[in-house]
Amino acid sequence: MKMLAIAAALASSAALVAVPSADAKPKLTGEQKLAKMLEGREPGEPVNCIPYIQTQNLTVVDRTALVYRVGRTIYVNRPDNADRLDDDDVLVTKLYTSQLCRSDTVQLHDRNAGHMWNGFLGLNEFVPYRKPGSAD
Template structure:
């Protein structure tokens, strides 16, 4: 009888140990999939050449794809040249020559752990994405 309890306990322990591996085995989203998830429920507007960086609340790097700047309720997506160098673990070093971040400005990339230089990206137009307005419910 004691053997059954030991076997059952070993089986339960083995399943608990295996569970984290199964959870972490989920495939990682590609950069395009990550960006689509960020932009879900939003629609693209007319691209602009500059944004006021001092008004940006948040900046998010999408691996090998884009940089997303949040200004108020609008997300501005920039798909820079050399986007394959973008990594969510990179530090973005931006040197501004005015209060705006513009097309053709460059951003240096530094490794977060070693602080070493990893390359740069060249900005392109910024595409604004705003929330899609939901149609009003019909009046009864």
């Protein structure tokens, strides 16, 4: 009888562990994350280059895009080989001017494997996203 009670307790505990928490948030896809970042913004005409020196930060959206912020403008680049993008990679960009341009390449290095080379990305046009009424 004791064994039956222990088995029942273990089974109910296992069932509780297997049920996801009501508070657990579903993992967003790269496209969903990008859409959330761009909420309230409108796309402008794509440009070939952005002023790299004025870039305030870079966000890697897994398997989707590179997002650069310049002032109040967000520039989205959907590079070739975007399926290789991982926010755990170290991005290495060799610049030959003060701008980051279409056709520049970005090397990917694995942060967890001794910075081993992990592929590359070919940049495409940068699409600016601004809030309506914003001149910047």
